[in-house]
Amino acid sequence: LLHDSRCGLPITTLSSGFQQRKKLTMMEIPSIFIPEDWSFTFYEGLNRHPDSIFRDKTVAELGCGNGWISIALAEKWCPSKVYGLDINPRAIKIAWINLYLNALDDDGLPIYDAEGKTLLDRVEFYESDLLSYCRDNKIELDRIVGCIPQILNPNPEAMSKIVTENSSEEFLYSLSNYCALQ
Structure with missing residues (x-):
């Protein structure tokens, strides 16, 4: 396994010399959104x-x-810290x-990047x-990103038209993952 000069990103080198980033290993469960086309499009936008x-x-x-x-x-990109919030x-x-x-x-040992840091140093959820x-912990942010097309409109009039007494149980349950008092 070789490392990219940017941030020690693990890459594989094929016999032709072509370099490809390793794929992330991800666990998914039904009660969270599984990445779809819009999230990949969002990441491609970040890559620009x-x-x-x-x-x-x-x-x-x-x-x-x-x-x-x-x-x-x-x-x-080797940020000093990424806070994943949901x-x-x-x-x-x-x-x-x-x-x-x-x-x-594979042996359970940390993978270090070129700066001597691991993903565990750089990311928290x-x-x-x-x-x-971030507000409650007085964390000062340099950048905020998010691909949340399912976020609700905070306008109460718009919400009253979306959420009605006749809304299905499934619809209301799906909203519960994204609503909270402001």
């Missing part, structure tokens, strides 16, 4: 930015789900598991209603 936009910065990802974007962001407590538990799955090698965790 220069390395300096995230390098050595403190970043929050809103709606981190299973944590894959926070982990990938930390591997590629209102769904199950998503946070899975994100922590996914962090360990990708921060440790917390249950949070948007930025409440």
